[in-house]
Amino acid sequence: MEQQPEWRPDILGEDFQALTLPLDKDPDGDGDIRAVLVRYQPNGESIEDRPALLWVHGMTDYFFQSHVAEYFHQQGYAFYSIDLRKCGRARQDGELWHYVTDLEYYFPDLDAALEVISQHHPSMVPIAHSTAGIIVPMWLNQLSSDKVPALVLDSPWLDLMNFSQFQISLVRPIINVLGQIAPRVAIPGGGLKAFGESIHADYHGEWNYDLHLKPLGGHRKYLGWLRAVLNGQHLVHTDNIDVGVPTLVLTSARSHLNQPYSAATDTADAVLDVQQTQHWAPHLGKDVDVYTILGARHDVFLSLRPAREEAFAVSTKFLTHHVKN
Secondary structure: OOOOOOOEEEOOEEEEEEEEEEEEEOOOOOOEEEEEEEEEOHHHOOOOOOOEEEEEOOOOOOOOOHHHHHHHHHOOOEEEEEEOOOOHHHOOOOOOOOOOOOHHHHHHHHHHHHHHHHOOOOOEEEEEEOOHHHHHHHHHHHOOOOOOOOEEEEOOOOOOOOOOHHHHHHHHHHHHHHHHHOOOOEEOOOOOHHHHHHHEOOOOOOEOOOOOOOOOOOOOEEHHHHHHHHHHHHHHHOOOOOOOOOEEEEEEOOEOOOOOOOHHHHHOEOOOOHHHHHHHHHHHOOOEEEEEEOOOOOOHHHOOHHHHHHHHHHHHHHHHHHOOO
């Protein structure tokens, strides 16, 4: 008799439960790895047969946005999230935070989540943030399933910042070689601290998330990981990605980059160049709607209330149009 998966209490409280998804040996040599699926089920309320949403976090992130789960539950959706391998809840001692040398290595994590969710729900729409805005489109490009009717992208990272396409064409071959020879060499990286300070309750924000799982300035980054990101972005730039489903891309109306925290940080994307996002997003598929939100932060669902409510309203309208309840 097949053993049923064992959900356990989650770190977000009694309304959330977590399920470990065992994965195969890590292709990058970190041994037995896992992902962790989280669901929102308040007061044991039945969520069976609702259409499901799956939140997929960014590179230096994990799921803590409980208000997002609460909102979409009230709209009639079953809300799930996944902490990918070596990220957040899923990371185990000895693993390099968020380290992969190929974004395709995340596909089994997403396959496992879809398998569990599909047992209880007619469909699953990913909501993918930042680096997941490359990972999930790559996954959908090769997925053969009618269970995913639409896609929402929250500030997807679709280009290498501060470089022209000509410069990237020169840099990519170098990083490809170095990323293969010395993939675990750490690289300079930053620019995330102002965003972290804008959202964390100990500084200027509203959310008291775990600074061990999501440091203000992000986790250390490595050459092999950068190579993987560049290769994923190159697929978008060369029109080798087609998500195959209607897609909503949410982005701030402006960026405020490489600056210490100020009030301007609260109403702009302090991590990505939104013009790059707006330029490349239409290359993800044949039916892509790019919606800019004045005053939105990098995670549009962590924006100040007016922009946050706009993000919710636009997402709900899109889902109502494309997802059968």
